[in-house]
Amino acid sequence: MKVGADNRWQRGLETLAAWLLAIVWAAPLLYCAWTSLHHPGDVARMDLSAPLTVHNYAYVFNAAPFPRYFLNTFILVTMVIVAQFTLSTLAGYAFARFRFPGRNVMFVLVLLQLMIMPDVLIVENYRTLNTMGLTDTILAIAMPYFGSAFGIFLMRQTFKSVPKELDDAARIEGAGTLRTLVSVYVPLAKPVYLAYGLVSVSYHWNNFLWPLIVTNSVTARPLTVGLQIFSSGDQGIAWPILTAATLLSAGPLLVAFLLFQRQFVQSFLRAGIR
Template structure:
């Protein structure tokens, strides 16, 4: 194969990949574009796509009043903050132990952590529900987040990051009089900030959008997160108003979309530095 043929093949590959990327982007953006259109237009223009259609914001206050979205937002923020905090604390100590400490059964335990990554959470729904019932936690925000407090993914990421930190920094910290906790707090955690940010983005997105487990374990408005509240709101509407439902959908997904648009550069850099492919 000549150099010209190689160059032509490389260009063809780029064209095909670009076309595929645009196609996937189009498939992703169309539902969002429809939601934005219907949310900002009267219900009479749900399928009437004309440039002269009047804009309106009345669908948003209507959706906000028809369902207790303020409570749903509060529940979701409590859930996301509680779950992420527990994951970061528990995973930090576990990852540090796997990366730097020597103890019997270390390899076996870490293998079990990796195996946990291969277990689909849906398989554990029944057993998790039985456990929450035994603990008396059914229909509570704690019940939604508790099964996710220990994250094998976070342990794996942090352990890989901690192992790249030179051991000489441990020795320097010990000379300064730091113990294990002090070394972890002053050396490892600051150097692993990109990894913490990368996992934080994954965790917040996953638990903000989680639906099946919160639907099963909650029964009341006081404990429902946004995703479950939105589904109940959609099902109880008599004569479906897609403009109102899509306004509620934008309110639900809006914080994540705005956060990504504002911090997309930091998002990409944190994933790259954390080694996520």
């Protein structure tokens, strides 16, 4: 009897905690949504009865070529994720399962890259891309991120944890090196791909400084750079406009996350990325 009561208490506390966390998590978003639907004069006072307006959204949409920016961001993250998955898989597999001279030295070199902030390399990367004649293209924004040390490290660790017996079995069945990789290793690493993909996509969706520096025209610039017009310094921040623009640009990512939430959370738990 007593145990049951304890359980009920515990259940109740857990539910309460879950609600609290949910509210804390959702508060900024709700505030964003609330602010974006009001006139600037009403926002500072948080008057709940203030009149609603969609004017801010219309203003934002007309002030910048958003559809084009959406497309650019989409191309950018797709390009990055495809290249990162391919390169990390191949390199991670090599580090995990092959013995070759200099393997450890090379792996240490890859790990060293983890310790360098990408922003430090802006000038050097710009110079390289300028020599290649690639500045002001989407490829230029993406290219420095193709070889991801984090991705290689992650795939190596994942592939190492795949039982050698599965590998052997595949080889006895007559599978070659690539075939084993594609049919045995990659399917087993699915949760890791999903988790890594989410981290990478959200990073590149939000990346700002490098795209701003390396691109000049509307045809190459992603959403974040387009959005910057609305956070003005000299004039004070127009929160309603800024929040409307933020919701517009974060929207697709947010919707995708809510749709696949369960899968994401599970894969994070399994992949051990937090």
